[in-house]
Amino acid sequence: MAVILIAIVALTAGMFASGHTTPRLGIDLAGGTSFTLEAKNQPGKPNAINTDNMNTAVSIIERRVNGLGVSEAEVQTQGDKHIIVNIPKGTNAKQARQQVGTTAQLYFRPVTTTTSGEKTPDPSSTPSPSSSASGKGGDKGSDKGSDKGDKASGTPSASSSASASSSASPSTQGRALSEGLKADKTPSGSASPTPSKTPKADPSKGASDSASQQALAKQFANLDCTTKAGRAAAAEKAANAKPTDSVLACSEKGDAKFVLGPSEVEGTDVDDASAVFESQNGAGWIVQLDFNSKGSKKFAKTTGELNSKQSPQNRFAIVLDGAVVSDPEVTQGAITGGRATISGGFTQQSAENLANVLSYGALPLSFDIADETTVSAALGGEQLDAGLIAGAIGLALVVIYLVVYYRGLALVAMASLGVSAILTYTIMVLLGPGIGFALNLPAVCGAIVAIGITADSFIVYFERIRDEIREGRSLRPAVERGWPRARRTILVSDFVSFLAAAVLYIVTVGKVQGFAFTLGLTTLLDIAVVFLFTKPLMTILARRPFFGNGHPWSGLDPKRLGATPPLRRRRPAAPGPADTKEA
Structure with missing residues (x-):
């Protein structure tokens, strides 16, 4: 547990030391600049404007823009000879304008x-x-x-x-x-x-x-x-x-x-x-x-x-x-x-x-910047508010379920969710100036989905402990015996989630990559929190009378769980004398 607490302190200190206390927002949340590039014919190449050359130009321009430290930039074709480049707020628009239209011949x-x-x-x-x-x-x-x-x-x-x-x-x-x-x-x-x-x-x-x-x-x-x-x-x-x-x-x-x-x-x-x-x-x-x-x-x-x-x-x-x-x-x-x-x-x-x-090579076509506009974040802000409200409602429902069903164990789950939220937030803030990560709407959705994934890991562990108690064991042995089985299940589940996020990140482009990146990041953090915080915390609480003695509100009451009384062997009766004594 000390490791995870030290990590939280270090990340929080790094966040304030860097001067960035809020995540960097994508163009749909913070606005930005949009360029419209128009391809023009080159002398001696009347058929140069085609689908292959336009797709190649999109790929090169996207790598150039990302080379400036910008992620979540949108580069896509529009029609037969136009390319739209959307760059989030906070990027040097003048520098980006010089990069996107340069043919690099x-x-x-x-x-x-x-x-x-x-x-x-x-x-x-x-x-x-x-x-x-x-x-x-x-x-x-x-x-x-x-x-x-x-x-x-x-x-x-x-x-x-x-x-x-x-x-x-x-x-x-x-x-x-x-x-x-x-x-x-x-x-x-x-x-x-x-x-x-x-x-x-x-x-x-x-x-x-x-x-x-x-x-x-x-x-x-x-x-x-x-x-x-x-x-x-x-x-x-x-x-x-x-x-x-x-x-x-x-x-x-x-x-x-x-x-x-x-x-x-x-x-x-x-x-x-x-x-x-x-x-x-x-x-x-x-x-x-x-x-x-x-x-x-x-x-x-x-x-x-x-x-x-x-x-x-x-x-x-x-x-x-x-x-x-x-x-x-x-x-x-x-x-x-x-x-x-x-x-x-x-x-x-x-x-x-x-x-x-x-x-990143020369563009196969020459381009003129036909239009440059400033993108407003009003629509994205409304969608973000709606997403945050939905996330808050979902989190409240999860907490209510934990309190009703697990009672005292709900405190462990909520503490673990809080630690996971702090780690996620600080890392996202530091990734902004570090690698240019920008938080967009799909990334917010990925963070909301991660709440369910993280809560699922806690539930798996709690149920393993409760199964051990049902078999007649006390809490301390149940915590230790239930962990190996729960650990294996958690690792398999998180591996599947991380694999899905990695494949999605590789095969997609643009905003969907933000969802995949956030999902993969929170999946890794879930493993760290369960191994370094939830398990040590349960080991400590098992020594406390409230949980160790199975208080009715602890969520680990043997009677409420229908535990089987431990089997006890009776001592065999002492054999009587072989010969009957007479008075």
């Missing part, structure tokens, strides 16, 4: 040219895609500083800058613009990189190539990344371009624009991504990328080629949905081993956002 493209984000005043002075936007001296100075910092860390990496002359700074939109790309572990050997030619217009390839380069240079000069409209237009055009095409792109913050070559590595080559805090060398929050075997080879080959070039053409632009989220330099050979690290300027939220999007 990821490409690693070599940087051909980069300059500041504003529109170039004189198109004739715009550098061609084969030249650097800044002066040679500026590049040398910037590279020198970056190399010096990298050598101090002892890791093959380089800190990139959003422009040829700008320094590293975090993005206001939550992702780092200026980061370093490095191997997770120092390579054992440096492969000899094969220099590649700088992309430029070649007159021998015909007038069409020359015209294409001139058109690209003109578009680059006219691109204005400092405006939201300019960034959106560039991102949409880059996202819809083929991986083999050269594209124009803006940084997320808009302080830099790029001419990028054909994609060398795609997002499908990334096996996993995670946000990690690295205290060594003051790196702070970083994003670790793990490539599959195919991507590892391509990544090592490409980084080896970029290493032989001058800045900015030794940079690798990481392009997510047409925007450059990072443009790190490669300065110390090929990055081998299948793992790379993006570092520099990340906050915890920005690192987790990027890792979350990359981990």
Whole structure:
């Protein structure tokens, strides 16, 4: 019994220490935000909007939202090209909005040219895609500083800058613009990189190539990344371009624009991504990328080629949905081993956002947020009140039955129910900030059903004790002899309930999972309460005269139970003398 009491004190203290004293409520009880995503056709894919792609998108969006620490989120299709996403109150709606609509089309493209984000005043002075936007001296100075910092860390990496002359700074939109790309572990050997030619217009390839380069240079000069409209237009055009095409792109913050070559590595080559805090060398929050075997080879080959070039053409632009989220330099050979690290300027939220999007894969369709509304909890509140009233009535009926039929044993049952209720409540409160558990209406129903399951365990034990008393045993032996038989029955019953809850949780989605989770949790707590509280309490009460002597109001009166008097053997009479004595 001491164990269960210590657990109650610890959970209650943890609840108050965390600052959360009420359970986190689901969207049907507390309200929240609802997004309507509309799928749009992609160039070259007229039949992309179909049932399979929509179901895949629902699965990916649900994993992304849950990756933010949100449970009980509702993601479901509506019609042929709409997806409804309902997120409970208390979730960062802005962060969720960025996650649910991001297609996560990821490409690693070599940087051909980069300059500041504003529109170039004189198109004739715009550098061609084969030249650097800044002066040679500026590049040398910037590279020198970056190399010096990298050598101090002892890791093959380089800190990139959003422009040829700008320094590293975090993005206001939550992702780092200026980061370093490095191997997770120092390579054992440096492969000899094969220099590649700088992309430029070649007159021998015909007038069409020359015209294409001139058109690209003109578009680059006219691109204005400092405006939201300019960034959106560039991102949409880059996202819809083929991986083999050269594209124009803006940084997320808009302080830099790029001419990028054909994609060398795609997002499908990334096996996993995670946000990690690295205290060594003051790196702070970083994003670790793990490539599959195919991507590892391509990544090592490409980084080896970029290493032989001058800045900015030794940079690798990481392009997510047409925007450059990072443009790190490669300065110390090929990055081998299948793992790379993006570092520099990340906050915890920005690192987790990027890792979350990359981990769960790219959406098969592009989506626009067609509508965003706030969901009211008025209807859910009325249903909750009705459910709580029904639960109170059911609990009152159970208590009345226990008092009438079991009398004094009803106190044991009610004390056990109280302990179970305290454990359930405190654990649900702590699971809110812990794993994002949200209490919805089905979960409340699961808790109400658990009252009957818990009371059933007490009844099984009480009846076993009463059976032993009917057979003529006193209370103390009855408590100990009835426990093994009751224990076996309780375990079998609770195992069936827990198995049903586990299967229901696995095969269902959405709110029904809340019912299954609560039912499984309360079933486990029922076993803990019966073993660690009810049984020890009965052992203690059996030593008290009120219960031990079978008081009529104890519920264990042998006469009321029709107990059979214990059989007692009579002593045989002493044999008489064999010979008759005469007077």
